[in-house]
Amino acid sequence: MDADFFDRVWEVVDRIPRGRVTTYGHIAGYLGSRSAARTVGWALGAAKNTPLPCHRVVNRHGALTAAQRFGGPHVMSDMLRNEGVEFDDEGCVRLDLHLWDPAGE
DNA sequence: ATGTTGACATTGA
DNA sequence: TTCAATGCCAACA
Numbered sequence: 001m002d003a004d005f006f007d008r009v010w011e012v013v014d015r016i017p018r019g020r021v022t023t024y025g026h027i028a029g030y031l032g033s034r035s036a037a038r039t040v041g042w043a044l045g046a047a048k049n050t051p052l053p054c055h056r057v058v059n060r061h062g063a064l065t066a067a068q069r070f071g072g073p074h075v076m077s078d079m080l081r082n083e084g085v086e087f088d089d090e091g092c093v094r095l096d097l098h099l100w101d102p103a104g105e
Numbered sequence: 106a107t108g109t110t111g112a113c114a115t116t117g118a
Numbered sequence: 119t120t121c122a123a124t125g126c127c128a129a130c131a
Contacts, residue, residue, distance in 0.1 A: 005127060024113050028126080037113035039127040045112060046128085059113060066112040 005031065009043035012102045016056045019084040020100035021093050023060050030102040045069065055079045056100075062092035 012027050024037035031040075037060075044054040044066065055076045059065045067076035077087060086094045 028114080033126055035114060036126040038111060041112035042128060069112060
């Protein structure tokens with residue numbers, strides 16, 4: 001592919017449907033490197049100037065690790081809630097209900 | 106050019 | 119079960 005690792009990440013993230021979330025591991029695994037989850041997060045950080053729904057990407061535990069990069073932990077959670085995403089008492093996204101697979105749909 | 110860091114995940118002990 | 123170490127790719131010092 002002509003696209004770099006970052007571009008591929010952005011492409012996948014851009015395909016995340018509204019009200020749905022995915023994890024770094026799933027994206028990385030979809031790109032061919034399941035352990036490249038770190039690079040995936042990096043791509044999102046580099047995409048801060050792009051229209052990517054980075055708030056739909058959470059870690060394997062469903063925790064909003066990127067919320068701190070949004071400028072506030074409540075900002076990200078609020079956006080997800082606005083999309084209909086549910087959270088548990090721990091403030092983590094219910095992956096069992098909203099987990100979206102790049103290769104799934 | 107080399108080493109460290111970074112929004113993570115997985116495996117081994 | 120929990121903790122530590124390793125892998126991945128790119129950017130920064």
